[in-house]
Amino acid sequence: xxDKKKLHLDELLAAFFLGxxxxxxxxxxxxxxxxxxxxxxxxxxxxSLFVWITLLGIAIAFRRGxxxxxxxxxxxxxxxxxxxxxxxxxxxxxxIFGFLIYNSVREIYKNVTFYHTxxxxxxxxxxxxxxxxxxxxxxxxxxxxxxxxxxxxxxxxETSTTREEQQ
Numbered sequence: 093x094x095d096k097k098k099l100h101l102d103e104l105l106a107a108f109f110l111g112x113x114x115x116x117x118x119x120x121x122x123x124x125x126x127x128x129x130x131x132x133x134x135x136x137x138x139x140s141l142f143v144w145i146t147l148l149g150i151a152i153a154f155r156r157g158x159x160x161x162x163x164x165x166x167x168x169x170x171x172x173x174x175x176x177x178x179x180x181x182x183x184x185x186x187x188i189f190g191f192l193i194y195n196s197v198r199e200i201y202k203n204v205t206f207y208h209t210x211x212x213x214x215x216x217x218x219x220x221x222x223x224x225x226x227x228x229x230x231x232x233x234x235x236x237x238x239x240x241x242x243x244x245x246x247x248x249x250e251t252s253t254t255r256e257e258q259q
Contacts (some may be wrong), residue, residue: 182240
């Protein structure tokens with residue numbers, strides 16, 4: 093029986109946002125060729141969606157285990173050191189994305205309460221575009237924690253397998 097691929101919200105959102113970006117960009121290209129002018133709002137939306145997709149892509153990479161790693165160095169370490177490195181890198185990742193969430197929420201708060209800035213082309217409050225950063229960073233944190241624990245479990249299972257083979 094074939095395994096059914098589980099649908100993940102981050103993958104669905106990234107595909108949806110990418111579809112919107114493709115349609116808006118295509119419409120803008122057609123408009124430039126046909127009417128010799130462009131829609132300014134397409135760039136505004138596309139840039140914001142690009143940032144959102146980047147964060148979702150980071151979350152997807154952590155879940156799939158395809159994030160960047162220094163495997164040559166990591167593979168040469170003993171199991172105890174591997175677990176320590178995984179734990180430290182997970183904590184560093186949490187600090188980075190926690191910092192990103194904290195600062196983006198502060199910026200959103202300032203835009204909502206004090207600055208009241210709006211976007212150039214559509215006049216949308218800029219905090220709406222900024223909301224994706226803390227929200228999608230939560231996706232990253234979830235997958236970062238899961239990936240860290242999964243990697244530590246893999247090291248533990250490798251260690252127990254090696255012990256069984258030695259006996």
